[in-house]
Amino acid sequence: MGKKVLAELVNKEELNKDIFKFSVRSKEIADLAKPGQFLDIKVSDKGEPFLRRPISIHNVDKENGIVEFIFMVVGKGTKILAERNVGEKLDILGPLGNGTFDTDKKYNSVSIIGGGLGVFPLYELTKKLKNNASLNVYLGFRNKDLVTCEKEFEAIGLNKLCVTTDDGSYKEKGFAIDFMKKDIEEHRVDKIFACGPLPMLRAVKEYADKEGIDCELSMEERMGCGIGACLGCAIEYIRDDGTKTYKHVCKDGPVFDSKKIIF
């Protein structure tokens, strides 16, 4: 159930070079938001760029009606967004997505793994699961300069927080998934949640499916309308009867059961 709102940008922070955290005030969105959902943001009123920019929700403060999202400047749309000022109103559709992280179930032990920008949507999930399970969180970044949100995750109170860099310039060297696998071999978990680049998600899916561990993936695809009408953001999906179809990241996702996704 999404809303169209004009939400005031109340805080703006550059967490790292070209990585911004925006806090917007919208009680409507904060009330409805579930972990894994996203916002579709019109970055400019001038008609260019033409489409909205889908960005995952990072944190929700229901009490104060504040929603936060983190994005990296990667193109002209995010560049314009990064130049918006505190006090301005942002035209936002949200919260969007019907496929959300399942935080209602009772888990014993959970692994949460994020890569790059995929780390940010996992924060709200981790917060939600805090009292629900023993949490092991793995955050992978390309290098030291990109490491973001480590302190925030730490503050949640986790069983384990493992930060990796591909080049070893900070904390553990290597891919986050390898550290996760090693831990799971010693202590099996009953759930894996993942968000990150496609190769990482593919590797997590293969591992989880092989080990028979329940796993949810937050998927990405080039998006049009953001609300399920244009059918642009298609991903291959296995139906219950075993036949193949296309589901849509914006409406059916962005979070999917790993066993249902075909890479």
Added chain:
Amino acid sequence: MNLGVDFCGIKLKNPVTVASGTFGYGREFEEYIDLNRLGAIITKGTTLKEKLGNKAPRICEVTGGLLNSIGLQNPGVEHFLKEDLPFLRKFDTKIIVNACGSTVEDYVELCKILNDADIDGVELNLSCPNVKEGCLAFGTTYEGVKGVTEKVRKVLDRKPLIVKLTPNVTDITQPAKGAEDAGADGISAINTLLGMKIDIKKRRPILANNTGGFAGPAIKPVAVRMVYQIAQAVNIPVMGLGGIMTGEDAIEFMEAGATAISIGAGNMVDPETSIRVIDEIEEFMKANQIDDIKKLIGSVEMN
């Protein structure tokens, strides 16, 4: 003030409709807008049997719009009639079904079914650029359009028949005349322009299908010109579309000769676009003392 128009026998409360493929079967928009306010909803392109569509990426933004190559993903006509039509019928708006097929037989079979359905009209899609078979194969010539439209007309005798044309032709009046001569009741124009966008680092097109339909405000001048040419060439009414984002855009199409207009890509930017366009048309009429919107239709005079 009158906003109502008669579009080939379909009485629209206002000339604003929503274009096929940008509005699904209406459900996604219900939480954002009052569907009762729309002149008509033109459904997602619907085929006889379920169609899965093309591989992703299916969407790619360009300056002034986007390219799409969805490939007519839809659940098939039976599913539409059972699951989606009853929902759409709850609203006080007209329902026009966009019908597609791969072969002439597909079109005929589909339209036989639609002839008996509780709908207000059929828009024959002879212009989708994103499927290998059908559509464009029929849609670019006088003979092609006339041939398939005649066959459909024979089985579709109880519903208004609108033919949606592609702009990917040299002379748009030729397929338009083909539709008219075959007995179509109206024409809608234009579908998307065939386009391509290349990722210059990868040296590959962004869309998995390589090419896609170009829509959005960038194509509006082409659409306005074609609507004008069609309106001059035929005596059946025209539904004008192509990049309409505002009430002023809509008025421009009507002055060019459109009896009704359709919002397409505009729905993808903002689910409220169609409603805003209706409001802006009203404001324009008030500001310019136009008491009946019909007075605008085809009112442009050439220099």
